[in-house]
Amino acid sequence: MRVALLILLGLVIGVIGTVNVVGALNARNPMPKAVMTTMDYHMGQLSHALKAGQCNAVSSKQHLQRLQSTATDIMPVFGVTEKPFDEAATRLQTRLDQALQSAPVDCPALAAAIKPIGDACKSCHQKYR
Numbered sequence: 001m002r003v004a005l006l007i008l009l010g011l012v013i014g015v016i017g018t019v020n021v022v023g024a025l026n027a028r029n030p031m032p033k034a035v036m037t038t039m040d041y042h043m044g045q046l047s048h049a050l051k052a053g054q055c056n057a058v059s060s061k062q063h064l065q066r067l068q069s070t071a072t073d074i075m076p077v078f079g080v081t082e083k084p085f086d087e088a089a090t091r092l093q094t095r096l097d098q099a100l101q102s103a104p105v106d107c108p109a110l111a112a113a114i115k116p117i118g119d120a121c122k123s124c125h126q127k128y129r
């Protein structure tokens, strides 16, 4: 009887401990959200430029470069090893590379360059967010 109680107690402590640890890990790792928030900021700047009709080639390039380098943090920071997640992150990177190569100099070019990027964000969110 005493042994059974001790085992039960051990299990309960174990469960409480696990829940706390998972909660603490989530709270302590701000990186996944930080990466997303950073990308969101640069996408936001690009769409503001579009709305304002002021698509400066230099600043478009800067935001696209920041998006490109930040997107490389998705895989290491999220620690999700599922293949479709990996593919979604890779797709975003490919599209960012293409957008940079297209070097948009005006608003129509910028709009065409960021449309596939927005689609890549959306398709991963539909599945994983």
Ligand code: HEC
Pocket: 032, 033, 036, 037, 039, 040, 043, 067, 074, 085, 086, 088, 089, 092, 117, 118, 120, 121, 122, 124, 125, 128, 129
């Ligand atoms: C490979 C998958 C993937 C791609 C690609 C992706 N995201 Fe996310 N995003 C996620 C996941 C998963 C979350 C939920 C993170 C969480 O709640 O911890 C998220 C959350 C977010 C959030 C909410 C952050 C918060 O504070 O809760 C924003 C904003 C965001 N993403 C913007 C973007 C933008 C902009 C892009 C494209 C440039 C993008 N994401 C591309 C997976 C992705």
